Amino acid sequence: MTERIPLSIDRQASRAVRDVVLATAASLPMSFLAVSGRGEAVAVDGRGDWSERARVAVDEGARGVLVVAPGVAGAGSAARLADAGVPIVLDAPWRHAVLLTRMAPDFRATRSHRTMLEARTTVALPSELADAVADLAFSARALLGSTLSSRRTPIVSERQVITVWTPSPGFLVRLSATVSPEPPGRAWFRLIGERQTVTLELPSPGSGDSGIGELITADGTTSAPSVFESSHRAALVRLERAMSGDVVSTDVIDYLSATADDAAID
Missing domain, CATH: 3.40.50 (Rossmann fold)
Incomplete structure (x- = not known):
């Protein structure tokens, strides 16, 4: 042993x-x-x-x-x-969630010119907004397998932070965190491509609930196997x-x- x-x-x-x-x-x-x-x-x-x-x-x-x-x-x-x-x-x-790792190849295959990755989450307090957007960026980098760059000036209010990145010409990454009364900690990722769409919903870090990953094409929807493991x-x-x-x-460099x-x- x-x-x-x-x-x-x-x-x-x-x-x-x-x-x-x-x-x-x-x-x-x-x-x-x-x-x-x-x-x-x-x-x-x-x-x-x-x-x-x-x-x-x-x-x-x-x-x-x-x-x-x-x-x-x-x-x-x-x-x-x-x-x-x-x-x-x-x-x-979310960064090390098993389902995020499994869905990453689908996100990378869907990425192309004139597409956008959207990611969002909710928090309980305004003081948590900056860290939430940072966590989304860290996870988005893992999904795409590449660095985020060309960040625009974020939209910042007392209840929401939105950042937009342009890692490559024609491709956008939009991240948003919002103060909300709904249970915090879940994250949603969506990338709509020319021929397919891939979506990922992940539970809060301490939850053992399974996330939901789907690849949607003209032939139908393929769902990723459930994974009951906390991040x-x-x-x-x-x-x-x-x-x-x-x-x-490479977490430190990626972060x-x-x-x-x-x-x-x-």
Whole structure:
């Protein structure tokens, strides 16, 4: 049997983050062992200066770092983590959802000249708008498999933030976050192409509900198989695979390239 990876939680993490990490690790009993001392893997809170806390964890010997719900305000020194020499996985909403990974090839095949990817989500408070748009950008980058660029000045109000990117001539990416009374945390992605449309609905990060992925063509609608796994769990699985050398995590570079301008949103 493969030896379990000792996983510790940074002492500055909130109770909510601690509960998420412990519950998620418990769902992977063959992979991780929660410990009170310094573990080989360390989970840090994404609130505040998470990039500095991740750097400290690496300096103290961590072989892998999980950042739970990273915010744009704390990414100031994240560039130094890009060459940290150990895998750093950002457990941002939807980014590591299994269904997002499975639907990505359909989004990339549908993308063409004169098409637009639309992505939206809702939040409970105005203070959450900037991070929500950043999370959408991070996930949109993963769906498209390319960087976002040529960002227009965002539309910003007390209840909504909209950003529009032009990664290539004729192709647009429109991201929006809105304060709403409906349950927050779900995300919707849609790309209408010349011959087909692909849609993706993902649940909130802590939910084990299955998302909905559909490819719509002239021949009918093909639905992706249901996946009942939270994105928190998917992110921790990603960290395990990165620590074992099965995959390479480029989360820090991808997050910075997708959200650098968003840090200026009030």
